[in-house]
Amino acid sequence: MASEPQLDLARYVPAQLNFLSNKLSSGASQCYRKHFEIGVVEWRMLSMLAVESGITANRICQVIGLDKSAVSRALHALEVAGRVRTEADPADGRRYTVSLTESGTQLYKRVLKVALERERRLLSGLSPSEVDTLIDLLGRLNAQVANVNEYDPEKP
DSSP, rough: OOOOOOOOOOTOHHHHHHHHHHHHHHHHHHHHHHHSOOOHHHHHHHHHHHHHHOOOHHHHHHOOOOHHHHHHHHHHHHTTTTSSSEEETTTEEEEEEEEOOOHHHHHHHHHHHHHHHHHHHHHSSOOOHHHHHHHHHHHHHHHHHHHHOOOOOTTO
């Protein structure tokens, strides 16, 4: 008789990715709140809008993987603080696009310096080729997420 499957958390990739993400997000949130009065979700919005301006909240959800309510709350807080502006989408008046204001752009630049230093410290134990491999592997895992999320244990 086969034994029951056992979960080895040290080798269970989803757990390891979550543990790392939770620790990084918690530390980033504490740092960004203390020094910039924003949380990590607001930082993600700023960084996304700095890379891809004039996009919809749905696009942000799609790229970052956050649910719509978290994105909506973060964008509202940033708009109230004057960091982003929303405008009716010229292609579809029912949708709104979001862009950084000058104040948001300046905040993004300040936080970016800290974010890049945090990344440098995180990766300091890896060689440049290991960093390249890590980025490649993370991209390949990210490409598999839709396949994983389609799995239904009731349908073989």
